[in-house]
Amino acid sequence: MIVEIQHLTKIYESKLRVVAVDGIDLELEQGEIFGLLGPNGAGKTTTISIATTRTLPTSGTVRIAGVDVVRHPAHARRHIGVVPQFNTLDRSLTVYENLYYHCRYFGFSHGHARARSLELLEQFLLTERKDVYPAQLSGGLGQRVQIARAIAHRPTVLFLDEPSAGLDPQSRMAMWSAVEGLRKEGITVLLTTHYMEEADSLSDRVAIIDHGRVLALGTPEKLKQTYGAETVFDLKLKSREGLEAAVATLKARPDVRGAEATADGLRVMAVAQDGLLPDLVQEAARFGLRDLTIAEPSLETVFIHLTGRDLRE
Amino acid sequence: MNSSSNLQHGNSHASALDSGIFFKAFLGLLLRDLRVLTREFLPFLLRVGMQPLLFLFVFTFILPRMGGGNPLAAGGGKTDFGTIILPGLMAVAIMFSGIAAVALPLSSEFGITREIDDRVMCPLPLWAVALEKVCFSAMQSIIAALLVIPMAIYIPAVPVRADISNWFLLALVLVLASLLAGSLGLVIGSTVNPRQIGLVFSIIVVPITFLGCVYYPWAWLDKIKWLKIAVLFNPIVYMSEGLRAAVTPSIAHMPWWAILTALVFFLAALGRWGLKGFLGRVLS
Ligand SMILES: Nc1ncnc2c1ncn2[C@@H]1O[C@H](COP(=O)(O)OP(=O)(O)OP(=O)(O)O)[C@@H](O)[C@H]1O
Ligand SMILES: [Mg+2]
Numbered sequence A: 001m002i003v004e005i006q007h008l009t010k011i012y013e014s015k016l017r018v019v020a021v022d023g024i025d026l027e028l029e030q031g032e033i034f035g036l037l038g039p040n041g042a043g044k045t046t047t048i049s050i051a052t053t054r055t056l057p058t059s060g061t062v063r064i065a066g067v068d069v070v071r072h073p074a075h076a077r078r079h080i081g082v083v084p085q086f087n088t089l090d091r092s093l094t095v096y097e098n099l100y101y102h103c104r105y106f107g108f109s110h111g112h113a114r115a116r117s118l119e120l121l122e123q124f125l126l127t128e129r130k131d132v133y134p135a136q137l138s139g140g141l142g143q144r145v146q147i148a149r150a151i152a153h154r155p156t157v158l159f160l161d162e163p164s165a166g167l168d169p170q171s172r173m174a175m176w177s178a179v180e181g182l183r184k185e186g187i188t189v190l191l192t193t194h195y196m197e198e199a200d201s202l203s204d205r206v207a208i209i210d211h212g213r214v215l216a217l218g219t220p221e222k223l224k225q226t227y228g229a230e231t232v233f234d235l236k237l238k239s240r241e242g243l244e245a246a247v248a249t250l251k252a253r254p255d256v257r258g259a260e261a262t263a264d265g266l267r268v269m270a271v272a273q274d275g276l277l278p279d280l281v282q283e284a285a286r287f288g289l290r291d292l293t294i295a296e297p298s299l300e301t302v303f304i305h306l307t308g309r310d311l312r313e
Numbered sequence B: 001m002n003s004s005s006n007l008q009h010g011n012s013h014a015s016a017l018d019s020g021i022f023f024k025a026f027l028g029l030l031l032r033d034l035r036v037l038t039r040e041f042l043p044f045l046l047r048v049g050m051q052p053l054l055f056l057f058v059f060t061f062i063l064p065r066m067g068g069g070n071p072l073a074a075g076g077g078k079t080d081f082g083t084i085i086l087p088g089l090m091a092v093a094i095m096f097s098g099i100a101a102v103a104l105p106l107s108s109e110f111g112i113t114r115e116i117d118d119r120v121m122c123p124l125p126l127w128a129v130a131l132e133k134v135c136f137s138a139m140q141s142i143i144a145a146l147l148v149i150p151m152a153i154y155i156p157a158v159p160v161r162a163d164i165s166n167w168f169l170l171a172l173v174l175v176l177a178s179l180l181a182g183s184l185g186l187v188i189g190s191t192v193n194p195r196q197i198g199l200v201f202s203i204i205v206v207p208i209t210f211l212g213c214v215y216y217p218w219a220w221l222d223k224i225k226w227l228k229i230a231v232l233f234n235p236i237v238y239m240s241e242g243l244r245a246a247v248t249p250s251i252a253h254m255p256w257w258a259i260l261t262a263l264v265f266f267l268a269a270l271g272r273w274g275l276k277g278f279l280g281r282v283l284s
Helices: A044-051 A073-079 A095-105 A110-123 A139-151 A169-184 A196-202 A220-226 A243-252 A276-285 A299-307 B014-039 B041-065 B081-109 B126-154 B167-191 B194-210 B218-223 B225-233 B235-247 B256-282
Strands: A003-013 A017-028 A033-037 A059-064 A080-083 A157-161 A188-193 A205-210 A213-218 A231-237 A256-262 A265-270 A289-295
Touching: A003 A044, A017 A044, A017 A213, A033 A044, A033 A169, A033 A196, A044 A059, A044 A157, A044 A188, A073 A080, A073 B014, A080 A139, A095 A110, A095 A139, A095 B014, A110 A139, A139 A157, A139 A169, A169 A188, A169 A196, A188 A196, A196 A299, A205 A220, A205 A299, A213 A220, A213 A299, A220 A299, A231 A276, A243 A256, A243 A265, A243 A276, A265 A276, A276 A289, B014 B041, B014 B126, B041 B081, B041 B126, B081 B126, B081 B167, B081 B194, B081 B235, B126 B167, B126 B256, B167 B194, B167 B235, B167 B256, B194 B235, B218 B225, B218 B235, B235 B256
Parallel strands: A033 A188, A033 A205, A080 A157, A157 A188
Antiparallel strands: A003 A017, A003 A059, A205 A213, A231 A265, A231 A289, A256 A265
């Protein structure tokens, strides 16, 4: 296991006692992209800070590539690349120099550092901006430079804390494909997010955390299966006369998990939608179907199932 | 360079390899600071040179030419003012560039931008990252101090009587004083937030330089006994006195062993305090 997090806890003792991380156990395999999904204050940043030697745990251990991060932080840092939650690019250096000196910090010679920086500029489509200062970069470009810098010394594990926070959809897609690209290089990625889509589409495995605890762990598909995430059909109807009978019939179907009358129509939760959709439409036609929305099973529905609250709350 | 499949790091045999990487990382940090400094080399020279330049110009060039009842007029005092303040100005230059090179950047890098992060994440123990800051600032302090010497030779109306015979003492005092200034910068930079740094400057840095035996030798405080004792707690005093012993030994100064002992003591104390503050800021 490339990352081993065992019984990790972090308690902030200030005016009020905050248990930021409450006994987290996680193991990451070499080369996987792992998502930590949780709402604000769940303990994502704290977990990453501990794993990247920036915060000392109250108890528990983290090993990166076999190196204990508390006992040998300087050593562990050689295996770690970090993209923090906020832009921490060196404002006194240009984009190129940010990469170049980062390489020098990790012991690269002048020639190697230079070659590596130019290579990264090309890989992340930043060559044109090589002499620009970070203050002049947009959020998306800055984030790209941060990722390039974080992997410049070829770390074993890359930590990305909320990599798409504050990015527009286009930059987010660019960032996602940059992370996808890392898969080819065999880098293990641990990313935190509170966007379900991001965790879902990018991660091989996901841990859902809240209040510093892991609530569920697995591939996005497995989580959706296990925690009974259903496709949700919302139908808006003109008339509600005789709707009770229709609800009862629907409930009797094996593929329907639940059905209920709502204020302006009908909601049906079902496992699979093949075959069900035509029947639903036919049934609803009698009541005058005005509108139909289908919500695919998602990690959001899993999260609601697990915590009883909305991820965005 | 570490390859991504390099997983066999035990803890025992890694240390020989470590020292090589530590050295290179330290060098990398120095190179980065050097790059930033060279980009602002002219402002740097102006910053460190302007104060002693003006000081020498006003007090040792203009005033002595005014004559009249002016005590600083040429031939008026028991000894010329230029010779008295040359070591003091060097001490001030060391002090101010130490603070400008460590406290100011550090306090903003610790601020909202957290620019220090990347350097903190390099494969060095944190104390070495702080040490690099102090060493680099010491280099600047030494340049700033040496810059004062030619000014003091060419500007004053009455030639300064500098007599640097003990080069070893000069080097030792310069290095210790510069590291001391850097450590003080570390203390201030890691404990004071950027908005208050101006205030700290006027209520701490300015008073300790003014009362740091910069404009007069410590021995001349005889008539004001309480002050003579009180300033012993001021590290700047030993910087000025040390430079006095090394650069203008004809002026009264403390014995060299007392100076060196005090410099080492203050360096250790401020260094520890600064390091503690630094660790407190980067580790939570
Ligand atoms: N330095 C600190 N001192 C005291 N409490 C802290 C500190 N840092 C974090 N906390 C608290 O620990 C808890 C977890 O914070 P953390 O930043 O890890 O959450 P997060 O999952 O990253 O949230 P977000 O999505 O907002 O980034 C929060 O309740 C937070 O207030
Ligand atoms: Mg966070």
